[in-house]
Amino acid sequence: MPPETARSAPALPQEALEIASGYAFTGPALDLGALLWDTRCLPDVQIRIPLPMLNRHGLVAGATGTGKTKTLQLIAEQLSAQGVPVFLADIKGDVSGVSVPGVPNERVQERARDVHQEWTPGGCPAEFYALGGMGHGIPVRATVTSFGPVLLSKVLQLNQTQEQSLGLIFHYADHKGLELVDLKDLRAVVAFLTSEEGKQELKGIGGLSTATAGVILRSLAAFEAQGMSPFFGEPEFDTSELMRTASDGRGMVSVLELPGVQDKPQLFSTFLMWLLADLFHDLPEVGDADKPKLVFFFDEAHLLFNGASRAFLDSLTQTVRLIRSKGVGVFFVTQTPKDVPGDVLAQLGNRVQHALRAFTPDDQKALKATVKTFPNSPYDLEEVLTGLGTGEAVVTVLSEKGAPTPVALTRLRAPQSLMGPVDADSLDQAVRSSPLYGRYAEAVDRESAYEKLAAAEAVAAAAPVPRKGAPPREAPPREAPPKEAPSRGRPKEEASVVEQVVGSGLFKSLARSVGTQIGREITRSLFGTARRRR
Structure with missing residues (x-):
C-alpha cells in the first residue's frame, strides 16, 4: 500500500477489529450495512446476518420515522433472492413497493457509496393480501x-x-x-x-x-x-400459500395490506398470530436447516401483547420457541424491546435497534431498559441510541455457531426496490392477475x-305436541319394555x-x-x- 494511502486509511482500533472479526462469516449471509466507528463509516467492515440463523428469530425496534420499514424491506429483498419466502404486514400501506424496482436518486447513491453497496434497481415477486377483502389484496379469511x-x-x-x-x-x-x-x-x-x-x-x-x-x-x-x-368465513386461507417460491427460484414476498383496519389493532395483530399458529399447526419438524422455510415479520408487535392474558402469553412464548424447529423465523417489529415480554425477548437472537427518543421520563426509562438487553460493548449505548440518524442502527446477531456477535453501530444499506407504495391501479392489476385470486376472491356460505x-x-x-286437556290417543296394546331400556316405551x-x-x-x-x-x-x-x- 503506498504511504499516502496508508495515511488516509488509519489502522482500526482494537475494539473495531474485534467487531469486524465477529461478522466475518464464511457461509451465506444477508448484508445489513457497514460499521460506523468514531463518526466514520468503514465500508470494508460489513455487518451481516448468517442465513441459517434467520430462524432464530429477531427484533427490529426504533421510534417512529427511524427507518424500521426500510430495514424490513432490505432484509426481505435479500431473503427472497436467497429463495426464502417472506411475510410482511403492511401497516401503513408503504411496503407494496417491494414488488417493483426502486428509483435512483442522490440520497440512495450516496448511501451506496458510503457502504460499498452495488446498488441496482430491482423488485421481488410478490403477492398482496387483505384481511377479509378490506383493501386491494386477495381476501384472507379464517373460519x-x-x-x-x-x-x-x-x-x-x-x-x-x-x-x-x-x-x-x-x-x-x-x-x-x-x-x-x-x-x-x-x-x-x-x-x-x-x-x-x-x-x-x-x-x-x-x-x-x-x-x-x-x-x-x-x-x-x-x-x-x-x-x-x-x-370470518370461507374459502379459508391456506397458510401454505405463504411458503411459495417464484418460477425463477426466488422466495415469494407476501404482503398483507392493513391500512383498512388500522383502527382495529386487536383484530389485525390477533389475525397475524392466527397465521403464525396455523403454520405451526401444519409444518413438519425440520431442525436446523441451511436456510429458513419462511421468515415472518410481525409488525406493531406491542398490540399483540397489550391486555394479553397469562395463558395467551404462555402459548405465544411456546409457539415462538417451537416454531424455530419447523424452519420459520419470526421478527417482531415495535418501538422498544420493552414492548415485548421478557420470555419472548429472550428468544430473539437477532437485533436491529434504530434510534430511540428520550424526551420524557417514560422515554428515559425505556432507553435504560433497552440498553440492558444488549451484550457488553465499547459503545455508550444510551448516548448512541439517542443520536442515531435515519437508516442507522445498533446491531447484534447470532453467529454461525449460535453465539451473539459484538454490538455494532451500523449504517444500513438502501433497499433496491421502491421505498414507497405502488399506485392503486398497478396493485389491483397485480392482485387480479394472481393465480390465487380465483381461489379466494369470492366468499362462500355453505351449510354449517x-x-x-x-x-x-x-x-x-x-313434531306433534298433545293439546292441553285432549284425551290420550288410543294405542294398540303392547308388551312392557325391558327395564334396562325404559325410554323406548315412551310415546314420541x-x-x-x-x-x-x-x-x-x-x-x-x-x-x-x-x-x-x-x-x-x-x-x-x-x-x-x-x-x-x-
Missing part, C-alpha cells in the same frame, strides 16, 4: 372453528372466565360436528346451548351460564357492528352450524324437545357421519387453532 377460542377471546376482549366458557362452546361444537364457519354459526350454537333444550347438553362437562353467554353474544354483536364479519341447528329446530317444531310426543332435537335422525346422522369424523380430525394447537387435515 371461526380454525381461529379457535383463545384468539377469538382476545379479539372480543373477554375475561378469563368468559374465555373458558367460549372454549367449552368450541369443544361442544367440535364433537358434535357443528362447523363454525362464520360468526352466525357461533351465535347459533351459543343460543342453542342456553336454551331450555340445549342446557342439558353441557351438564356432563360443566354448564354455560346465561350471564356469560349474554356477554359473549353482546361482544359478538358489537364486533359485527364494527364491520368484522367479512374476516347455523343451517344444521335451524334444520333440527324445524324438525322439533314439526312425551319426549322432551331436546331429545327430539339431539335424538332426531338428523342429529344422529350428524353425530355418526360428520361429528365423529370431524371430532377425530380436529386437533387444536397451543393457541386452540384448528382446521381439518389437509
Whole structure:
C-alpha cells in the first residue's frame, strides 16, 4: 500500500477489529450495512446476518420515522433472492413497493457509496393480501372453528372466565360436528346451548351460564357492528400459500395490506398470530436447516401483547420457541424491546435497534431498559441510541455457531426496490392477475352450524305436541319394555324437545357421519387453532 494511502486509511482500533472479526462469516449471509466507528463509516467492515440463523428469530425496534420499514424491506429483498419466502404486514400501506424496482436518486447513491453497496434497481415477486377483502389484496379469511377460542377471546376482549366458557362452546361444537364457519354459526350454537333444550347438553362437562353467554353474544354483536364479519368465513386461507417460491427460484414476498383496519389493532395483530399458529399447526419438524422455510415479520408487535392474558402469553412464548424447529423465523417489529415480554425477548437472537427518543421520563426509562438487553460493548449505548440518524442502527446477531456477535453501530444499506407504495391501479392489476385470486376472491356460505341447528329446530317444531286437556290417543296394546331400556316405551310426543332435537335422525346422522369424523380430525394447537387435515 503506498504511504499516502496508508495515511488516509488509519489502522482500526482494537475494539473495531474485534467487531469486524465477529461478522466475518464464511457461509451465506444477508448484508445489513457497514460499521460506523468514531463518526466514520468503514465500508470494508460489513455487518451481516448468517442465513441459517434467520430462524432464530429477531427484533427490529426504533421510534417512529427511524427507518424500521426500510430495514424490513432490505432484509426481505435479500431473503427472497436467497429463495426464502417472506411475510410482511403492511401497516401503513408503504411496503407494496417491494414488488417493483426502486428509483435512483442522490440520497440512495450516496448511501451506496458510503457502504460499498452495488446498488441496482430491482423488485421481488410478490403477492398482496387483505384481511377479509378490506383493501386491494386477495381476501384472507379464517373460519371461526380454525381461529379457535383463545384468539377469538382476545379479539372480543373477554375475561378469563368468559374465555373458558367460549372454549367449552368450541369443544361442544367440535364433537358434535357443528362447523363454525362464520360468526352466525357461533351465535347459533351459543343460543342453542342456553336454551331450555340445549342446557342439558353441557351438564356432563360443566354448564354455560346465561350471564356469560349474554356477554359473549353482546361482544359478538358489537364486533359485527364494527364491520368484522367479512374476516370470518370461507374459502379459508391456506397458510401454505405463504411458503411459495417464484418460477425463477426466488422466495415469494407476501404482503398483507392493513391500512383498512388500522383502527382495529386487536383484530389485525390477533389475525397475524392466527397465521403464525396455523403454520405451526401444519409444518413438519425440520431442525436446523441451511436456510429458513419462511421468515415472518410481525409488525406493531406491542398490540399483540397489550391486555394479553397469562395463558395467551404462555402459548405465544411456546409457539415462538417451537416454531424455530419447523424452519420459520419470526421478527417482531415495535418501538422498544420493552414492548415485548421478557420470555419472548429472550428468544430473539437477532437485533436491529434504530434510534430511540428520550424526551420524557417514560422515554428515559425505556432507553435504560433497552440498553440492558444488549451484550457488553465499547459503545455508550444510551448516548448512541439517542443520536442515531435515519437508516442507522445498533446491531447484534447470532453467529454461525449460535453465539451473539459484538454490538455494532451500523449504517444500513438502501433497499433496491421502491421505498414507497405502488399506485392503486398497478396493485389491483397485480392482485387480479394472481393465480390465487380465483381461489379466494369470492366468499362462500355453505351449510354449517347455523343451517344444521335451524334444520333440527324445524324438525322439533314439526313434531306433534298433545293439546292441553285432549284425551290420550288410543294405542294398540303392547308388551312392557325391558327395564334396562325404559325410554323406548315412551310415546314420541312425551319426549322432551331436546331429545327430539339431539335424538332426531338428523342429529344422529350428524353425530355418526360428520361429528365423529370431524371430532377425530380436529386437533387444536397451543393457541386452540384448528382446521381439518389437509
